[in-house]
Amino acid sequence: MTSDDIARTGRPRSIETHSALTGEQTEAVLALLAEAALTDGRQAVSEQGRLQLRGGAREGVSHLLLTVDGELVGYAQLEDTDPVEAPAAELVVHPAHRGHGHGRALGTALLAASGKRLRVWAHGGHAAARHLAQVLGLTLFRELRQMRRPLTGLSLPDPVLPPEVTVRAFVPGRDDAAWLAVNAAAFAHHPEQGSLTQRDLDDRMAEPWFDPAGFFLAFRGDDLIGFHWTKVHAEEGLGEVYVLGVRPGEQGGGLGKALTTIGLRHLAGQGLPNAMLYVDADNKTAVSVYERLGFVTYETDLMYRTET
Template sequence: MPITVSSGTPDRAAVLDLAERVEAEDGAPPLSDQTLAQLGDAAAAEWAATESDGAGAGVLVGYAQAADGVLEIAARRDAVDALLDAAGTGDSVWSHGHASRLVAVLEGRGYRRARELHQLRRPLESDLPADPPLADGVSVRTFVPGQDDAAWLALNAAAFADHPEQGRWDEHDLQARIAEPWFDADGFLLAERDGALVGFHWTKVHPDGWGEVYVLGVAPDGQGLGLGGALLVRGLRDLAERRNCRGVLLYVDGDNPRAMHLYERDGFTRHDLDIQWAPPAG
């Protein structure tokens, strides 16, 4: 059956089902949380690839979304090229995981590796250190939705001022995550000093039982207090002891050796790789 590509937002359940099937085959989710949060967003361009089921109905075989110059695709193998053709070559493209079906296609089209995002993992069954002491005047509590939103967004923007995605989060991005079934406020740790937020460790649990260091950040004026390590360990212990996770994963940019060293020192090893591909020259 011929594949037809059209612009517009397909049914969310169909996109999630397609993404799950691609993940089962390739070993990594093809769409980021940010892309899923932007389904149907007016600021994003979207394309759906469909194939007739023989009875006149269209079956979703591919989905692509472009926002802020970045394209992500979840598609059956024979629909990838059609979605790239529809989206054009002006955007960079993410491939998720070593075995992503996009890698060979993008290389064949002349895309170039522009950024690497390493996935690190470590088991949680043993060898977790005790909670490191906190600096004088620092306390740790959990996030309170509706109370801490604005202060956390300001802290996140300051902590990730140079990050191409994380530092740009707004209220919509935060609320989209809070609405997700995986959200757990008790797994969202905040560090305070003199009534102001100075750091945070937000964790997530995946359906397969793996935990994730979703975001870990420290305010510029909180640097040097040992907050990164203190919050990291507290979050890992929560994942292991309260949420019964068998292991934990996280993502680190390849050009951030300081963070890589922090995590490898705490028992993480490299597991997989996401790549952002720059469009062909010319």
């Protein structure tokens, strides 16, 4: 038990911290996230965070459940796995229970759990999230853009691969280790993507959306040097440039652009009307490449942190 007080409604509020959730708790959190997404227009917790709800304890991951009279009305997840950066968190309050101080209570509990060294995501950058960050004394640290472009009538030049480079689809169980190594090298600067493990890869391969036919690997001889993993959001009619990476030393030769084109053509072939991707706003080179491919900013995620 990390907190036990009276909410603004006058009803008792408590926050419990767990290293792992039961099946019943997991389903309750997922239901809460679904209700919030209907109101907010997007998920308050990232895909990685939602995957970490299941499968038992994970090193460095904590789950905070906020209840009022035993009813789950708020959830936060704290991940302390980066050896350099401050712990990262995401949080959500049920739409019917907002305005009663629950977000602030969760934020305060996260600050206490992290030793007041914290980063917090605000997906969509809504005004209420910006206000909460200000109340908690957090400052803007990172801006992640979601960019989109139409796929209908897609017209892109034929992909031009560097000399002696071939592309084929990912084979589960055969390419896992090579992909994890290149992903870690390509995203060494990226605390979330670059730290993926075999368990993280297995989690994604177990998801209904996983399709190895849309997971493209580029090889020079037997060496994996780049990849483009696409994803289909069937309900939204969206194809995603899920992860695109090129091994250091192989960058700058046009491989990234070629792999992007291959993936977009694949998604267009699935009959999807639009494509999306995420890119850090300060990655000017990548933003410029995607803009030249017809992508425009659709919405923005913001990350806030304590002063360092």
